[in-house]
Structures are given as structure tokens and as C-alpha cells.
Amino acid sequence: AQSVTQPxxxxxxxxxxxxxxxxxxxxxATPYLFWYVQSPGQGLQLLLKYFSGxxxxxxxxxxxxxxxxxxxxxxxxxxxxxWSDAAEYFCAAPSYSGAGSYQLTFGKGTKLxxxx
Amino acid sequence: DVKVTQSxxxxxxxxGEKVFLECVQDMDHExxxxxxxxxxLGLRLIYFSYDVKMKEKGxxxxxxxxxxxxxxxxxxxxxxxxTNQTSMYLCASLDRTGKGANTEAFFGxxxxxxxx
Numbered sequence: 001a002q003s004v005t006q007p008x009x010x011x012x013x014x015x016x017x018x019x020x021x022x023x024x025x026x027x028x029a030t031p032y033l034f035w036y037v038q039s040p041g042q043g044l045q046l047l048l049k050y051f052s053g054x055x056x057x058x059x060x061x062x063x064x065x066x067x068x069x070x071x072x073x074x075x076x077x078x079x080x081x082x083w084s085d086a087a088e089y090f091c092a093a094p095s096y097s098g099a100g101s102y103q104l105t106f107g108k109g110t111k112l113x114x115x116x
Numbered sequence: 117d118v119k120v121t122q123s124x125x126x127x128x129x130x131x132g133e134k135v136f137l138e139c140v141q142d143m144d145h146e147x148x149x150x151x152x153x154x155x156x157l158g159l160r161l162i163y164f165s166y167d168v169k170m171k172e173k174g175x176x177x178x179x180x181x182x183x184x185x186x187x188x189x190x191x192x193x194x195x196x197x198x199t200n201q202t203s204m205y206l207c208a209s210l211d212r213t214g215k216g217a218n219t220e221a222f223f224g225x226x227x228x229x230x231x232x
Contacts, residue, residue, distance in 0.1 A: 009156070034220075034221075036221075036223075041226075042225060042226070043120075043206060043223035043224050043225045043226050044206070044208075044221075044223040045223070046220060046221070046222075049220060090158065090159065092221075102147060102210065103147075103149065103161060103164050103172075103174070104149070104208070104210070104221050105161075106151075106158050106159040107158060108156070108157065108158035109158045109159075
């Protein structure tokens with residue numbers, strides 16, 4: 001089964017600094033990968049997704065992620081963090097569940113704090 | 117605009133009560149999911165459904181059941197609520213576009229359930 005690992009539980013950055021959140025996946029074939037963001041008290045919102053093609057994916061809110069097969073990684077980046085980016089971020093991958101259905105497997109999440 | 121609606125944002129129930137959490141999506145999606153979210157544990161899949169009247173156990177189904185009588189509605193049932201079921205519950209709807217695992221999940225706002 002697909003698994004997704006986010007090694008960092010909590011990251012703190014200063015406003016204006018760059019950001020990289022790590023995600024590693026375990027799957028032999030080319031995976032489909034997602035990053036979601038959850039603001040406090042809210043549901044999850046899709047930031048970006050990778051299916052195939054260009055390994056650098058652009059998302060909303062100025063985020064991007066790079067798929068690196070050699071490292072089994074799909075790290076999320078932002079060149080300059082804003083205070084409103086403080087949230088929890090989840091990496092996810094779908095896995096086939098049989099009977100034409102799919103489920104999403106999530107990493108445990110990385111909480112981002114931003115220092116003004 | 118796509119929408120997944122959970123019937124309650126906050127619920128307080130007593131131990132032993134039967135609890136119903138409702139989720140409705142208006143996107144004609146086949147797949148629907150219930151997750152619970154706890155600090156440090158990320159999102160854990162309780163149950164999912166890939167069609168009307170079809171259901172599959174996720175990673176933590178014990179103490180829960182589900183119902184999917186109509187495509188747009190997926191209900192989570194706590195047969196006899198216990199304090200260890202105090203958690204944030206998230207419903208998701210999955211759009212399977214194209215072939216294979218070309219999926220994008222949309223989430224409700226979450227229901228914060230407290231069992232006392």
C-alpha cells in the first residue's frame with residue numbers, strides 16, 4: 001500500500017523567509033501526489049497536485065512543489081512566507097482500493113508557525 | 117463552486133448516545149470518505165464509499181458505521197459514543213477524472229465532536 005511520510009512535525013520560520021516542507025512517498029510506479037493546507041478550524045484545501053510531466057508544479061498562494069523520483073520526494077516550497085501561511089500542511093497520495101475506487105493516504109502533517 | 121457540507125461544526129454528546137454526522141456533496145462524486153483528525157496522528161480513514169450502498173472499512177472502523185443511501189449523502193454513525201471518540205471529523209468527496217488515480221479530494225469544514 002502507498003505510504004506518505006512527513007518528517008517534520010512542526011516548523012517555525014520568520015515572515016519573508018523561504019520555506020520547504022518535506023514529503024516522502026513509497027510507491028514503485030509514478031505516483032500521484034498532492035499537498036493540502038488546513039487553516040485553524042477549517043477543512044483541507046488543495047494547494048497543488050502532481051500527476052505526470054513537468055516535475056515542478058505550481059499551486060495556489062505562491063506555493064510550488066518538485067517531484068524527485070530518485071529521492072522519492074515531493075517537497076513543498078515557497079520563496080517568501082507570509083504570516084497568513086501559518087497552518088498545517090498535509091502531503092497525500094491516492095491508492096487503489098479495488099472495485100474501481102481510490103482512497104487518499106495522508107502524511108501526519110507539518111504545522112507551520114510564522115514569526116512576524 | 118464545489119461544495120462538501122457537514123451538517124454541524126460543533127457537537128457535544130453524552131457517553132452512550134447514538135450520534136449521526138452528516139455529509140452532503142453537490143459534485144456528483146462517486147467516492148466519499150470519513151476521516152478523524154487528532155493532534156500528532158494526522159488524518160485517519162474511518163470508512164469510505166465508492167458507490168451508493170457500498171462501503172469499505174478504513175484504518176480505524178471500530179465503533180463506527182456508515183450509511184450511503186443516496187450518492188450525494190454519506191453519514192457517519194457512532195453507535196454508542198465514547199469519550200475516546202472526541203475528535204475532529206472530516207468528510208471528503210473524491211473526483212475521479214480521467215483514467216487511473218487522477219483524483220482530487222474536496223473536504224468539508226469538519227465537525228468538532230466532544231463526548232462527555
